Amino acid sequence: xxxLTAMAxxxxxxxxxxxxxxxxxxxxxxQLTRERVGQTPHYQRTGEQADSAKxxxxxxxxxxxxxxxxxxxxxxxxxxxxxxxxxxGIAESDLVRAGRLANPSFSFGRxxxxxxxxxDRAVLFDVLGLFTMPWARQVEQQRxxxxxxxxxxxxxxxxGEARTAFFDAVAAQQLVGYFGQxxxxxxxxxxxxxxxxxxxxxxxxxxxxxxxxxxDATAQLARARHRAVAARERLxxxxxxxxxxxxxxxxxxxxxxxxxxxxxxxxxxxAMDMRLDVxxxxxxxxxxxxxxxxxxxxxFINVLHAGYQNKSATGEQRSNGYEIELELPLFDFGSxxxxxxxxxxxxxxxxxxxxxxxxxxxVRESYSAYRTAYDLAKHYRDExxxxxxxxxxxxxxxxxxxxxxxxxxxADAKDQISGVTxxxxxxxxxxxxxxxxxxxxTGRPPATAPAMGASRAAASAQPAx
Numbered sequence: 086x087x088x089l090t091a092m093a094x095x096x097x098x099x100x101x102x103x104x105x106x107x108x109x110x111x112x113x114x115x116q117l118t119r120e121r122v123g124q125t126p127h128y129q130r131t132g133e134q135a136d137s138a139k140x141x142x143x144x145x146x147x148x149x150x151x152x153x154x155x156x157x158x159x160x161x162x163x164x165x166x167x168x169x170x171x172x173x174g175i176a177e178s179d180l181v182r183a184g185r186l187a188n189p190s191f192s193f194g195r196x197x198x199x200x201x202x203x204x205d206r207a208v209l210f211d212v213l214g215l216f217t218m219p220w221a222r223q224v225e226q227q228r229x230x231x232x233x234x235x236x237x238x239x240x241x242x243x244x245g246e247a248r249t250a251f252f253d254a255v256a257a258q259q260l261v262g263y264f265g266q267x268x269x270x271x272x273x274x275x276x277x278x279x280x281x282x283x284x285x286x287x288x289x290x291x292x293x294x295x296x297x298x299x300x301d302a303t304a305q306l307a308r309a310r311h312r313a314v315a316a317r318e319r320l321x322x323x324x325x326x327x328x329x330x331x332x333x334x335x336x337x338x339x340x341x342x343x344x345x346x347x348x349x350x351x352x353x354x355x356a357m358d359m360r361l362d363v364x365x366x367x368x369x370x371x372x373x374x375x376x377x378x379x380x381x382x383x384x385f386i387n388v389l390h391a392g393y394q395n396k397s398a399t400g401e402q403r404s405n406g407y408e409i410e411l412e413l414p415l416f417d418f419g420s421x422x423x424x425x426x427x428x429x430x431x432x433x434x435x436x437x438x439x440x441x442x443x444x445x446x447x448v449r450e451s452y453s454a455y456r457t458a459y460d461l462a463k464h465y466r467d468e469x470x471x472x473x474x475x476x477x478x479x480x481x482x483x484x485x486x487x488x489x490x491x492x493x494x495x496a497d498a499k500d501q502i503s504g505v506t507x508x509x510x511x512x513x514x515x516x517x518x519x520x521x522x523x524x525x526x527t528g529r530p531p532a533t534a535p536a537m538g539a540s541r542a543a544a545s546a547q548p549a550x
């Protein structure tokens with residue numbers, strides 16, 4: 086009786102030690118995110134926190150967006166992100182429950198007959214749960230840490246998606262402005278060609294060529310406008326902004342190309358140390374190993390309850406004692422549970438190895454894409470665009486000296502379309518590749534990068550010769 090009482094008191098002490106943390110485990114998520122994207126997410130669990138987030142979002146939207154501000158807005162406002170943080174509460178609840186002994190059970194029985202009344206009473210405690218509580222708590226602690234990594238993994242992904250959507254939206258808007266100018270020039274050339282053809286100073290074939298170019302430019306502008314709308318809506322979805330249309334202002338052009346490309350040192354090792362998917366795979370393997378140890382511990386004893394019992398009958402002195410309930414391994418000796426745990430562990434080991442292989446490969450691929458994008462953007466900035474401008478200036482001098490016609494001047498403007506669109510798209514590709522590289526190094530598998538080089542849209546805008 087004394088031993089059972091001491092056991093019950095010990096279980097109460099252990100249960101009292103298991104409690105919820107003040108931050109709900111979110112401080113770790115915030116730190117992991119801050120180390121990788123340079124900004125801190127916020128878990129909005131109260132009305133005051135939600136109101137503060139809304140005020141900050143409104144303040145950021147009052148100014149033209151930047152790559153950093155869109156990340157901050159997404160971390161504050163993305164509803165899917167906030168919903169994913171609720172998994173922390175679920176995981177912590179399981180952790181706290183693992184540190185508490187299961188509630189005792191009470192049984193009561195009453196038999197009467199022949200003028201006698203017999204009453205049985207018993208209180209049962211989960212003794213096995215008490216013995217295995219440290220292992221069970223370690224397992225749940227591993228799962229809780231895994232949930233924290235998963236929350237950071239999702240957060241970093243939202244930040245990267247916001248940056249990519251921002252660069253796409255700015256580039257699309259920039260190209261709309263340019264194709265608008267092309268369409269205006271084509272409209273003027275088409276009208277002039279019609280008048281000159283009517284006056285007999287222009288061939289019908291040349292006039293139809295100008296008309297064809299005007300038609301192509303009009304179609305290209307329509308496509309560019311749709312791409313701009315689609316890019317804005319994608320950005321709007323990441324930022325979770327309401328309103329029709331979304332109330333934000335984009336800058337007129339993409340950020341300038343840096344003076345020199347980044348040269349990350351020990352990139353593959355950095356990925357092994359910092360990549361969240363690698364850390365998650367490692368923790369999953371460790372958690373499975375802990376579970377395997379627990380399974381072996383309880384292989385032959387699956388259910389064990391012990392408790393106090395008394396019995397009383399009419400006219401007789403009450404009897405006191407104890408009761409033990411034990412599942413006997415007559416048919417299942419636990420080998421199936423152990424085999425399942427071992428197979429699950431080997432599965433986790435193999436997956437961890439593959440995640441590491443993928444991470445190293447993705448780092449190398451992302452850096453190649455980054456350097457290629459940088460070199461292409463620099464080539465357009467330093468070679469293609471200046472050359473096109475010199476050609477344009479030379480043709481303008483020829484036109485002013487009456488050595489070239491207005492249509493030759495317009496033909497030169499047509500030739501510049503691929504150069505300008507290629508420069509904008511190459512600069513966009515660089516910033517997207519830079520985002521993907523950072524993600525591959527420290528966060529998660531990078532998003533699929535857009536194809537490099539001039540788009541088919543630009544090619545379709547070329548006049549037929």
